[in-house]
Amino acid sequence: MKKIELLAPAGNLEKARIALLYGADAVYVGGKMFSLRARASNFDVSDIEDLCSFAKELGKKVYVTMNILPHDEDFTGLEEYILNLDKAGVDAIITSSLHIVRTALKIAPRMECHISTQMSIANSYTIEYYKQEGVKRVVLAREVSLDELNKIMPSDMPIEVFIHGGMCCSYSGRCVLSNYMTDRDANRGGCAHSCRWNYKLYQGKRKIVKKNQYFNMGSKDMMALKYIPSLIDLGVASLKIEGRMKSAYYLATVIRCYRKAIDLYYQNQTITQEELISLEKEINKAENRLTSDGFYRGNIQVDGTLYDDRSEHPTKEYIGYVLDFDEKTNIALIEQRNYFEKNDLVEFFGPNLENTNYVVDNMFSVDQKCEIDVARHPLEKIQIKLPFNVKKHDMVRKVK
Helix, strand or coil: CCCCEEEEEECCHHHHHHHHHCCCCEEEEEECCCCCCCCCCCECHHHHHHHHHHHHHCCCEEEEEECCCCCHHHHCCHHHHHHHHHHHCCCEEEECCHHHHHHHHHHCCCCEEEECHHHCCCCHHHHHHHHHCCCCEEECCCCCCHHHHHHHCCCCCCEEEEEEECCCCCHHHCCCHHHHHHCCCHHHCCCCCHHHCCECCEECCEECCCCCCCECCCECEEECHHHHHHHHHHCCCEEEECCCCCCHHHHHHHHHHHHHHHHHHHHHCCCCHHHHHHHHHHHCCCCCCCEECCCCCCCCCHHHECCCCCCCCCCCCEEEEEEEEECCCCEEEEEECCCEECCCEEEEEECCEEEEEEECCCCEECCCCEECCEECCCCCEEEEECCCCCCCCCEEEECC
């Protein structure tokens, strides 16, 4: 049986490399054209080419999103762009347009076409239609429940489902709140996340929320760790994490946990409750929003929706990124990300490093060429002598 794919997002080249190193089998990125995440640090073609080379060295894949709902004027330069992606080595495009599918299959047949969740596919008949069009994968609507997925599967079309990240309050992301409120088209890359703003609620002219109380229309983020066994057993092809706007630390933490969950299930044919709780706690070290099961249990209930709490609570636990490590001296070169001090209890972790606690007992500023007691300058280079080995791309966070 072919192992399920773990697919992760990336908003820039650094994040893409981190995603692949921390356990993703493939990454999806947005280019400068046709992408819904217009505010992400999207990739130009040369960046995509560099990423494809990096991924192939690891035996992994790169997909590029072309998932806007295009108007006539949006098709300018389409063929040239597709050919450039093909030349760069992209494995597949993810699109919401049948015209883009047909164009890509005609002029760049090596690249696969995957249908985006923006197309709201929730039934086997539509899947069969796209199969006949030559599509190689369908990303289901996020509103499909586990029971419905069980009826759709088995499908001889590879199916991709979401397992973690932001959930749009509109059907499969087809929202126009941003269009009306900010003149930014959410379906063409301009979403202003209007559903997460604070609103006052009135019945007629009477305000029906308390003073200084607001509500919003956003949903909680999805966290589907406990459904990994069911999704694998059903024969789903790919598990997708959402979050091209998220930080490298967030991606590393979340991807690493889902990688562990997938590998645990293949190894043991089960994930114990203790293991599940441990992984959820690990994710919560980076997750800054409340989470729910999404639609896997069926329609979202009260406990899956935000009403009077935006729930974003930025974490400052991520304090450093390992740039280098000298095995002869045991000195790690660390790029500081958040404030920390000597005697703080911290935790190192990485793609191949289990969580390892350490009380900071020495710090040396590379820039100032002196010993320091406090790391207070973001991106400052710091040297720390460790009693254990770390590697480049490992990370450090505070232990609460």
